[in-house]
Amino acid sequence: MRRLLWLWSGMFAGLLLLLLALWRMQLGLGSQYEVSLERQSVRRVRIPGVRGRIFDRDGVCLADNRPGYGIAVYLEELRQAGRQARTVHAVRRLLDQVAGLTGMASPVSDRQIEEHLFYRRALPLVAWRNLGQREMARLAEAGAGLRAVDLVVDFERVYPQGAAAGHLLGYVGKLEHVDDEESYHYYLPDLAGRAGLERRFDEFLSGRAGGQLVRVDVAGFRHDEISARPAVPGGDLTLTLALDIQRAAERALEGVAGAAVVLDPANGDVLALASSPGIDPNWFCPVLPRTVWSRLLTDADKPLLNRALGGTYPPGSIFKPVVGLAALEQNVINATFTLDCPGSFKLGNQTFACYQGHVHGVVNLRRSLEVSCNVFFYQAGLMCGIEALQATSRMLGLGRRTGIAAEGEAAGLLPGRAWKQQARGEGWREGDTCNIAIGQGALLVTPLQMAVVTAAIANGGFVYRPRLVLGRRRTLSAGFQEEPPVMVRKINWRPGNLDLVRAGMLDVVQGSAGTGRRGQVPGVSVAGKTGTAEYGRKQDGRKHGWMIAFAPFEHPRYAVAMVVDEIATAGGAEVGPRMRQLLCSLFQVPEESI
Amino acid sequence: MRRLGILFRRMDWSVVLAVILLLGIGVAFIFSAGQSQSAAYQTLYLKQMLWAGLGIVCFLGFAFTDYHHWYHRAWWLYFLGLALLLLVFVPGIGVRISGARRWIQFAGVRLLQPAEFAKLGLILALARLFGAPARNPRHRRLILIGLGLTLAPFFLIASQPDLGTALVLLPVLGGVMLAAGVPARTLWGLAGAGALVLAAALILLLAPPALGWDEARHEILLERCGISAYQKNRVMVFLKRDADPLDAGWNKAQSQIAVGSGRLWGKGFQRGTQNILGFLPRTVAPNDFIFSVIAEEKGFAGSLTVLSLMAVIIYGGLRAALAAPDRIGRLLCAGITALIFCHVFVNIAMTIGLLPITGLPLPLLSYGGTFMVGAMSALGIVQSVYIRGERN
Numbered sequence: 010m011r012r013l014l015w016l017w018s019g020m021f022a023g024l025l026l027l028l029l030a031l032w033r034m035q036l037g038l039g040s041q042y043e044v045s046l047e048r049q050s051v052r053r054v055r056i057p058g059v060r061g062r063i064f065d066r067d068g069v070c071l072a073d074n075r076p077g078y079g080i081a082v083y084l085e086e087l088r089q090a091g092r093q094a095r096t097v098h099a100v101r102r103l104l105d106q107v108a109g110l111t112g113m114a115s116p117v118s119d120r121q122i123e124e125h126l127f128y129r130r131a132l133p134l135v136a137w138r139n140l141g142q143r144e145m146a147r148l149a150e151a152g153a154g155l156r157a158v159d160l161v162v163d164f165e166r167v168y169p170q171g172a173a174a175g176h177l178l179g180y181v182g183k184l185e186h187v188d189d190e191e192s193y194h195y196y197l198p199d200l201a202g203r204a205g206l207e208r209r210f211d212e213f214l215s216g217r218a219g220g221q222l223v224r225v226d227v228a229g230f231r232h233d234e235i236s237a238r239p240a241v242p243g244g245d246l247t248l249t250l251a252l253d254i255q256r257a258a259e260r261a262l263e264g265v266a267g268a269a270v271v272l273d274p275a276n277g278d279v280l281a282l283a284s285s286p287g288i289d290p291n292w293f294c295p296v297l298p299r300t301v302w303s304r305l306l307t308d309a310d311k312p313l314l315n316r317a318l319g320g321t322y323p324p325g326s327i328f329k330p331v332v333g334l335a336a337l338e339q340n341v342i343n344a345t346f347t348l349d350c351p352g353s354f355k356l357g358n359q360t361f362a363c364y365q366g367h368v369h370g371v372v373n374l375r376r377s378l379e380v381s382c383n384v385f386f387y388q389a390g391l392m393c394g395i396e397a398l399q400a401t402s403r404m405l406g407l408g409r410r411t412g413i414a415a416e417g418e419a420a421g422l423l424p425g426r427a428w429k430q431q432a433r434g435e436g437w438r439e440g441d442t443c444n445i446a447i448g449q450g451a452l453l454v455t456p457l458q459m460a461v462v463t464a465a466i467a468n469g470g471f472v473y474r475p476r477l478v479l480g481r482r483r484t485l486s487a488g489f490q491e492e493p494p495v496m497v498r499k500i501n502w503r504p505g506n507l508d509l510v511r512a513g514m515l516d517v518v519q520g521s522a523g524t525g526r527r528g529q530v531p532g533v534s535v536a537g538k539t540g541t542a543e544y545g546r547k548q549d550g551r552k553h554g555w556m557i558a559f560a561p562f563e564h565p566r567y568a569v570a571m572v573v574d575e576i577a578t579a580g581g582a583e584v585g586p587r588m589r590q591l592l593c594s595l596f597q598v599p600e601e602s603i
Numbered sequence: 604m605r606r607l608g609i610l611f612r613r614m615d616w617s618v619v620l621a622v623i624l625l626l627g628i629g630v631a632f633i634f635s636a637g638q639s640q641s642a643a644y645q646t647l648y649l650k651q652m653l654w655a656g657l658g659i660v661c662f663l664g665f666a667f668t669d670y671h672h673w674y675h676r677a678w679w680l681y682f683l684g685l686a687l688l689l690l691v692f693v694p695g696i697g698v699r700i701s702g703a704r705r706w707i708q709f710a711g712v713r714l715l716q717p718a719e720f721a722k723l724g725l726i727l728a729l730a731r732l733f734g735a736p737a738r739n740p741r742h743r744r745l746i747l748i749g750l751g752l753t754l755a756p757f758f759l760i761a762s763q764p765d766l767g768t769a770l771v772l773l774p775v776l777g778g779v780m781l782a783a784g785v786p787a788r789t790l791w792g793l794a795g796a797g798a799l800v801l802a803a804a805l806i807l808l809l810a811p812p813a814l815g816w817d818e819a820r821h822e823i824l825l826e827r828c829g830i831s832a833y834q835k836n837r838v839m840v841f842l843k844r845d846a847d848p849l850d851a852g853w854n855k856a857q858s859q860i861a862v863g864s865g866r867l868w869g870k871g872f873q874r875g876t877q878n879i880l881g882f883l884p885r886t887v888a889p890n891d892f893i894f895s896v897i898a899e900e901k902g903f904a905g906s907l908t909v910l911s912l913m914a915v916i917i918y919g920g921l922r923a924a925l926a927a928p929d930r931i932g933r934l935l936c937a938g939i940t941a942l943i944f945c946h947v948f949v950n951i952a953m954t955i956g957l958l959p960i961t962g963l964p965l966p967l968l969s970y971g972g973t974f975m976v977g978a979m980s981a982l983g984i985v986q987s988v989y990i991r992g993e994r995n
Contacts, residue, residue: 024944
């Protein structure tokens with residue numbers, strides 16, 4: 010009898026051992042097994058957020074998302090026992106069936122099915138994208154009988170305004186790599202900003218990707234979806250751009266390569282920022298054909314360049330108001346200071362001519378601005394010196410990026426002694442100062458910089474950082490966050506000095522001898538300055554045409570800078586009419602009334 | 604009829620209840636394990652219900668039949684078992700399924716696994732040998748005969764090959780001899796000899812690779828000693844944590860994940876991901892690995908329930924042995940209880956990685972007809988002893 014008790018004790022001990030082991034495994038180490046369970050049966054899928062939209066200041070949509078419907082095939086319902094080729098065959102058969110119903114050729118090859126089975130087995134295979142209404146209707150009719158087929162929605166980027174502000178908006182491309190803090194097994198197609206605002210604000214616009222956990226079975230097919238962290242849609246951007254002004258600026262540049270920038274002098278808002286030739290961001294969606302891309306890259310007109318802020322040009326005569334202000338502030342000239350212009354100016358053995366050898370006679374500052382007398386500014390520039398010119402220019406923001414919230418801005422070049430020593434290994438000469446004084450030499454500016462200069466002259470010396478983004482809205486429920494205008498500095502020009510320059514600029518357009526008369530707009534007093542900037546080799550005689558303008562003179566609402574890459578005659582003659590066209594649109598003056 | 608009523612009332616109702624509960628649990632989880640699978644597996648639980656019904660009939664039949672009836676026919680039954688075991692090797696009758704001949708078929712229909720029959724036959728024969736009146740269990744010849752009786756089916760089953768089932772016969776012999784009063788010294792000696800054999804096998808498995816033998820040479824050596832590459836693999840998988848994670852190690856790893864991730868209350872009936880998603884191999888989940896399914900879906904609570912019910916049955920077996928009216932009854936109960944215990948212990952230990960993977964089913968829970976009938980008959984014999992036992 011005691012032996013039976015021994016036997017029982019042994020067995021009881023055995024059962025107890027099992028119980029302890031189970032205790033340890035299920036309650037002690039359980040979480041460790043749960044981790045391995047997760048690892049082997051759960052796949053993380055990255056789900057991109059819906060990209061935010063971009064609006065102009067009046068709420069007109071510039072960049073939007075269009076839902077595109079696609080047909081997805083759920084592989085787990087088609088799987089066949091045995092070799093994978095049988096599953097591929099089953100998928101193929103279904104695709105052919107759908108193709109027959111909808112009348113669309115199947116875009117997926119057997120090889121792609123195999124690849125999908127290999128790499129993305131847990132995800133449905135999206136066989137068709139961007140279904141038309143007709144295909145959708147046909148599928149809906151036949152859909153009930155189709156197993157393992159479903160409609161899926163994804164979003165495609167569209168730019169409803171076509172090429173308007175195309176450079177500024179930029180475009181999106183397929184996201185290649187995702188460096189997320191989390192690692193995923195699968196990625197769904199996502200968009201990434203490739204240029205322009207789409208790139209600059211990519212993080213904001215793209216929102217936060219969501220994750221989905223897909224439970225797979227032992228063969229790796231989708232079993233169910235466990236839980237998902239929803240994707241956070243991207244935020245919306247509102248620009249300071251006004252679509253009608255943008256359109257007008259682009260129209261004014263029709264047929265030429267060039268750029269135009271319209272700023273609000275009161276706060277630096279960018280109302281229009283146009284570059285010609287333009288690009289339509291829709292070309293890039295969903296994918297830009299390689300041939301178009303290579304054409305864009307090799308085109309002599311460089312359509313991909315946003316000239317308005319990335320193009321650097323010698324300013325030519327539109328720099329003269331800056332020189333005038335510098336000389337006035339240096340007290341080397343005043344309102345009554347006059348010079349006699351014989352058509353040229355001799356410095357040592359060098360001769361600096363007035364434009365096309367014009368003889369302007371006795372001119373003061375105001376008159377020399379109106380007629381754009383080079384001789385006056387050579388001497389005014391020499392009298393105040395390169396340092397003073399540089400200082401005034403720098404205060405107005407030349408020689409460095411304005412800091413606009415856009416991609417591809419250039420800094421331009423504001424040369425001086427140090428620059429020349431470093432870049433050319435030579436000392437600065439007075440002749441260099443003469444060249445700078447008429448906006449030539451090594452001086453380079455962007456249209457945007459000149460618009461800022463124009464705005465500062467128009468508003469009494471307030472230099473603003475051009476504001477492109479009026480505000481943003483991170484989520485639908487969040488409020489609209491305005492980005493306040495940023496004033497870089499207030500330049501304290503002595504009273505009278507600025508008025509004098511402004512008066513000269515008014516004469517440029519409104520005066521009888523003004524070079525910018527073609528920019529006149531009936532009923533609006535326009536002030537401005539024209540420029541004809543030579544570039545390249547002298548014997549080629551190539552010229553950029555410029556005009557800056559602000560209006561109305563008394564209470565300026567717009568400051569404009571416009572450049573045309575290639576002109577035959579002079580800035581006033583060729584850019585002036587374009588400026589007038591733009592100003593007429595701005596003030597809603599019918600052009601025929603002139 | 605009145606006599607039958609008395610017998611019925613004298614049954615050990617705690618054991619009967621435990622048996623019925625376990626049968627129900629088994630059917631439920633075979634249902635659960637089959638649902639995500641092909642149609643054949645989905646209806647497996649219906650067949651198991653049939654087997655359970657048949658098992659209950661056998662249980663009652665054996666319980667109400669005086670066990671002396673079988674005792675008198677013990678030799679017949681024993682040799683019938685051996686004959687059936689031999690039939691497995693006859694082409695056309697023995698079926699080879701995944702490398703092992705464990706089944707007897709007739710006209711293409713799989714009938715039974717003779718090993719299950721032979722186990723009962725052996726227990727009866729050992730009870731007859733040691734339990735016959737006026738036999739001195741200390742007699743060395745008796746012990747040698749007992750050893751011989753055990754080793755005959757042992758080798759036949761081991762060469763099917765089914766080493767796991769064969770090994771179960773040894774503790775059965777031990778249990779019977781212990782209950783029969785074989786001197787402790789002899790028992791220790793036998794246990795020591797068994798340990799030596801085990802140690803030798805382990806050395807054969809582990810030493811040559813450590814000495815730098817190449818695999819082919821090692822396998823030849825093992826084969827000469829009667830260890831197949833398959834068995835070696837099973838043991839290596841058990842000994843090395845992550846050996847062969849895709850093949851032999853898969854079942855072990857997946858079973859452990861299933862059990863471990865069950866936590867306290869489990870994932871819920873039909874919610875076991877390891878089970879539903881097929882990580883727990885679909886072919887073994889309803890039979891050898893049914894405990895993994897239960898442990899995953901019902902957690903530690905489920906494990907505890909199953910172990911407790913098994914303990915009730917095992918304790919009931921020992922109680923029957925204590926109450927047995929004679930030595931024969933006591934030996935029968937000891938042998939059968941040892942058999943049941945070995946199945947429970949080895950099966951659960953293997954599902955949680957404490958022992959190498961062997962094909963031992965879990966009594967009353969695992970799917971399978973022959974095993975169900977065998978186990979229920981055995982438990983019926985225990986009841987037969989208990990019913991006729993003395994009560995204090």
